[in-house]
Amino acid sequence: MPDSSASPMPRLVAAGITKRFPGVLALDSVDFTIRAGQVHALVGENGAGKSTLLKIVAGADRPDAGTLAVDGKPVSFAAPRDALRLGLTVIYQELSLVPALGADANIFLGMEPARRGLLDRRAAALRAADALRALGATFDPATPARDLSVAEQQLVELARALARDARLIALDEPTAALSHLETERLFTQIRRLCDRGIGVVFVSHRLEEVRRIADEITVLRDGRRVFHGPAAAVDDAALIRHMVGRDIEYARIPPVSPVPGPAVLEARGLTRHRAFTDVSLVLRRGEIVGLAGLVGAGRTEVARCIAGADSLDAGSMVLSGAPYRPASPREAIGRRVVYLPEDRKTQGLVLGLNVRENVTLPTLERFSRWGVVHGERERAAAAREVAAVELRPPDIEREAGTLSGGNQQKVVLAKWLLADADVFLFDEPTRGVDIATKSELHRVIRSLADAGKAVLIISSELPEILALADRVVVMREGSVSGELTAAEATAERVLALALPASHAA
């Protein structure tokens, strides 16, 4: 695409970038151009492909197809080092400073000024102090990184990028953890970077901020670029429309009985410091409640507390008419509340054990006498539950680690079906699962509700929430921001409730 003479020179041109992960097309022929001295915002829902694109720019991932050109010259990166050498820096949301090292040492990490192989610590400290002061930092450059606030750590990262002569800096959700004032300061610094001719990529969920700081906006959805244009040309509503789109849709599976049963679990004012505040919700028999929100809104943390995996700081719960405050998952399971974690591999399954051993892990007492496991009864029970979730092949002696993602999730499900729970808390039950298995899992989840269970489902995939939930509770930054009935819930309304309020001045 030829540049119009008015636009500044493109710093980085990514053309036709495609990246495939097993079962997922993360990026589908995406074009992305960053111009010198301008801010280009990258917007999209969780899983839209923003992080993957940043990783490719940073040289941390290699595209399966497409080209990158820096200042007009085609490049290809074998490692992040190559991208750094060309002045491309990505500052990730999880900042990557060494906690025990001082800010100055962090700035020069990997490129320490040295004289005859010895560190020149004085020179490093002086240059670091200059760089930090230039960014408006007021803290002692020797302060260990772990003692700095998030905003201060960001400045250290910026100083590090500048010390490396960065020509492009990408910021992944830089304002997520910042106060209003800190955000304003960061914006000032971003404008200064632009004045120096640096191209800036700004990834954020805060649409108002995006429109304020960005010159151009690109919206990604399901790995495709669905919108690209000058920031001045769009409003929030238009951006949200682009973000949610209508690409993936699941057939809605309605409940057998339109009227939900009595409340099974009532939670009031649940609070866990630094995670969520004053969350109240009710789970009823036969009803699926969708817990929607962005990653980091506190949904997982709420579910983990209800399941006894983490402790609450405040709030109360009533389960089947009796007070409920589990001190451990064991206690929660004893009260028939089970949690199916987001990350199957690290939390849901013991990958080294086989399917049978995983399925019976919480219920092994039932199949043992005097501590000795009754193999025949255990096998029969495992085989029955595995058949119920349609594991294919239904081999209960296969090691869990060798199964596909969808099959692993079915094993987790079989485990909790066997536990005969009343309350099921699903955290991203279909992440990384192929479409066919997804619908199977959806059917199983619905049949649980129809069998009188209370179901909570956390999903970052809006269509999934809309297809399954009879009621949608939306969380935003640790609190409940709204509740919608199935009839009221549309992708736009849910997303509008989920997106964080801007720090508008």
Added chain:
Amino acid sequence: MKTRATARFGVPLALAGIVVVAGVFIPGFMSRANLTTILLHVSINGILALGSIFVIITAGIDLSVGSVVGLAGVLAAMALTSGTVLHVFGPAGAAVVAALVGIGAGALVGLVNGGIVARLGVAPFIVTLAMMTAARGAARLVTGGVPIGFPDPGDPLYDRKIAALDALHAVGGGRIPVPGLPTGFPVPALVMLALVALGGFVLTRTRFGRYVYAVGGNEEASRLSGVSVGWVKLGVYAIAGASAGLAAVLLVGQLRSGGPDAGMLYELNAIAAAVIGGTSLFGGIGTAWGALTGALLIGVLNNGLDLLGVQSFWQEIAKGIIILLAVLFDVWMKRLDARRWRERGAGEGSGAVAS
């Protein structure tokens, strides 16, 4: 499935290979007397390795078992030769009491280890390193640094103490007459084999054993599945401690004395046997049978080199090489396995999802 590739075929094969080669080239190796000697020499390490694998399968480590052998040994020896115990229980009874004291002391130390690891969350390496030092110090403290056991000729209880030592020796150094074995079968070896069978049963057939693998394979997933991780850890350290206590009792019986410096560096031999036998230090993987084969491999190698008149220094070097080979072989097998997976296209492993 719960053994590393090495242990499934590598170690038994290596063991068989060494036995055949040694049998052909070393005169006297294949004699029944020598084979039983090997079993006897292996038995203490085998018992310690068996106890250690419980801990290692939970992704822990117990560095204190050698010191526990020392401490439990002197306590057992003190009980065995105590005037009060001899008076109340008689020499044979004293042997029983001594055995209980030794095993109990070991289990108690293990419970302390496990309690600190489970409740306070301190790294097992640190906890048991501290215990290794402390238990050794305690053993020297209670004995004043000298071995306990053989009485002075002028001791008024001389005869009874000798009788008690003899009673325990019947276990620690005893032989069970077996037709065709002129020297009989050593009791400690029998104890080891029985314990391996018991340990294998506990690991594969009981709920506790299942939890041991689960906790070692994925502690968080186990906790979320309602497994009482703390109790499991307490249990495995207690087992390691009790095994060390039992080994100490056998050693006291064998030597007719309990020395505060007994069992020095035994923990490393036990860990070596476990690793050679296919136990993964990362947890979740290992078997009782593997612990036995690992200990046997070390024992056979030592014995063969002994018979050849090779210096013990060389034996140490050989053992080091074997440990390395066992683990390297495993790494290679895993890489081969991984490649096979990738080629089959079962790549869902990465599970990477954007943004």
